[in-house]
Amino acid sequence: MTITVASGKGGAGKTSLAAALAASVGSSCIVADCDVDAANGAIALHARLRESGPYFAGPGYRIEPSLCIGCGRCMPACRFNAIRTDKTRRTYLIAEELCERCGACTDHCPVDAIQGFTKEAGRLSVSDCPLGMTLIHAELVPGEDTSGKLVNQVRRRADTINPGNAIIIVDAPPGIGCPVIASLSGADIVLLVVDSTISGLRDSLRLSELAAGMDKRIIAIINKTGLDEEIDNKIRVAMTQSSIPVMGEIPFDPLLRSVEEKDLTWIDVAGEAGLKAKAAVRAVLEYAQMQMIY
Amino acid sequence: MKAVPQELVIAVASGKGGTGKTSLAAHLALAGAARLRTILVDLDVEAPDSLAYFPEAIRVGRNCPVSLKVPFLIPESCSGCGACAKACHFGAIVALGGAVTIDQKLCKGCGRCVFLCPENALKERGIVVGQTRLMKSGSLDILEGRMDVGDIRSTSVIEAAKTRAASLKKEVQVRDCPPGVSCPATHAVEGADYVVLVAEPTAFSLHDLSAAISLVKGQGLKAGVVINKYGFGDADIESLCREKALPVIGRIEFKRKRASSGASGKLWTDDGSYMQKIDEILKRIVHAVETDEGELG
Incomplete structure (x- = not known):
């Protein structure tokens, strides 16, 4: 079972949410950080490098x-x-x-x-996380242009180390271009993280159009709600109109941001935002389990 | 003193998405438009949002399709030699057992296969991969590049938008660039007189800023950093800038009120202290372009 976390817009909370999802699944989980331009999965999961090898792009x-x-x-x-x-x-x-x-x-x-x-255009790495899960991640040399290819390698490595029944969580890059398509391909579920802003809505609709075109099952979490009620409502309506089930809403709270610096994920945060993040993540995993059964 | 370019091109970029590129670019463009003929160019063609800040903007000129010449096969002429497939670096042509198949979605339109075909069996036709549209809000022109959903040729759309923007011959061009450090970002900052890297004081942004600095250094571009959402976290952006010898040209403090109005795409032009900061940033950029400040070693 592969769940790809995507948003279209950058800074919507993909990486933090992917980490929270991984923490809820536990040690059997494999995380594939496919944002090879801005790889933050290792920071979010406090990963320790196990092995790393060079990636060579075309000539x-x-x-x-x-x-x-x-x-x-x-x-x-x-x-x-x-x-x-x-x-x-x-x-x-x-x-x-x-x-x-x-x-x-x-x-x-x-x-x-x-x-x-040919020159080394990046590195592909496997790391261990304190919570027990394995992280596959890669970093592109700035200015190199084959991020889609490197994403494919990250995906392939994640599939290789999968004993067969693990949940693979893919953290997609922003946008809707080739590295995003490479992150979506093979996904059983696309988890759309909607930043509760006008840009977040616009970009998530483009992403969901792309994912729908690839025949993907799409579910959503709305992040940073409570900043503007009108936008929150607009997004709820847009999700209903697009028949995208919303698994939860997470209110804007600087507390969530600060867990990046500690050995924690969003589900460990006390207070309303943390509780809602925990509930949303649980709803996603329940949805995924239902998909596995049927 | 260096000569001031006829058109000052400012690229607003960042490694990490969501640090505030689009809003900073919009306000910088507005500050420019107060005195000079200015255009805001949205080069984040996969997720173009600049126009969300200007709902009252009106269309000027035509929407121009961005098209690319891609090959198609004249089967009667094809000998099945496979020279085209061998020449294509993008995996867009497969020649199996004498049968040639072209995937136009993967083609970048380099024309190599057409040139190398010994039988002249490949011809070209244009396909649309996106569009550019020109809008106006008050005295500010806004050019948006937009890639079609499902396409992967963002760089073609970015280059088309850059070309159209340059043809309009403004005094100031502010580019809203895509996140990341690979081809779309590389193309978007290329040719800029100055790159503004927008960071926020978080661990993620610190990491991605470092990559973005390498990108602009690699291209030999002048750059400075604006720390947005100042006080939102405690990652030490300033130390990184000192270490990389990059000036911090602005600090914009985090305010929940600002985040709230920004969520709905409202501009902060009424916020005097904010607009003053933007003016100062613009002045720093102009000064840096005129002198050697921000020159990267």
């Missing part, structure tokens, strides 16, 4: 200055405007931040001055 390209004859044929071949030249038009170079790594330029270079290179 990047560079123009070897000693071989380049300055003919400029590579430049129009690049549809991404990633090839630059100076005023003399004698030297050409590839702007890595714009390069899509298609290799089209190499087909046009008459002297083979454009060479592919």
Whole structure:
């Protein structure tokens, strides 16, 4: 059983909620932190590194200055405007931040001055959490562009170490792009974390449209309620209209934020917010159990 | 003294999502628009929310589809040699037993397969992956890039929005960038004169800010940090900035009242002390672009 926690919007509470879910499931649980751009699962779960290995992306390209004859044929071949030249038009170079790594330029270079290179684009790690669960996480080197591929590797590793019946909790990145699609694929349940703001509503509707298009079962938790009653209501109505069952609402409370710094998750927080987080998480797991039975 | 660019491009970015990029970008753009011709460009094309702050904005100009040239096969001409599949780095073409299948959803439109096909069996047609739309609120122009749901080509939409924004020739361009440190963020900050990294004093944000700093350093961009929700947590953003030799160009204190009105997309233009902070941040940015402040080693 795989539950993917996603939101569309960043900062909605995905990682903290994934940690709270994991803490409720207990030591048998596997957490896959798929936000490889901003991997905070290890912080939320106080994980200790067990093993770590390099991740290599596909080739990047560079123009070897000693071989380049300055003919400029590579430049129009690049549809991404990633090839630059100076005023003399004698030297050409590839702007890595714009390069899509298609290799089209190499087909046009008459002297083979454009060479592919591979480099370590990130690390894939397995860690142990004090609460007993296993965390698979990865970190992309900033500026690298193959986060979808790295997410696939995180997912595959989580599946490999699964003895067969464990609950896998996937913490998805924000947005609706390729790393998000890679996080949603294979999920039995998508848990939508709706930030109770106008942006949170807009982004969660885009995410739920994506997940629905992938035939996913979607449930929701509304986070940070109580800031604006009108927005809270709008979100409740929108969830009903989209036939997305709401498993719980968690009020905005700075107390929840502060548990990041301690050896705890949201379900350990005293007071209303903690109790509601605990109830919401329990409702999600009950829903998941029902799905497993049927 | 360095020459002031004709158009000052400010990119508002952060590693972590939800730190307050969109609201800071909106207010910075408003502060710019008070004196100069300014455009707010929403480059968070997977989750564009800048316009949520401007419900009264009116549309100016056409909505422009963002299209990409992708290949399709002329089966009569195809010899099944598989040169196209071998050339494609995106896994969009499969050649099995002489049969070529193209998945246009995975294609990035590089045109390599078309060029390399010895039989001229591949032609191209445009497909739409998103759109840009231009709106106006008072004197502020707002350009939104929006990727279609289910697509993965966010960078194409980001580049199209950057191109359209540049063609409008404003004096100030404020970009609302996507979170993260991979391709969408890389494309969104590219070409900026200054990058404002928005952080909040939490452990998560501290970790992600560090990655965002590496990203802007890698691109050789000038940058400064705004600590948003100041007092909301006690993660030490200031120490990280000192260690990375990055100036803190603003501190905006956390107020529940602000969080409440921000939730519904209300602007804080009535909040004098807030707008004064925004003005100061903008001044710091202009000063930094004119001089060497914030230059990263």
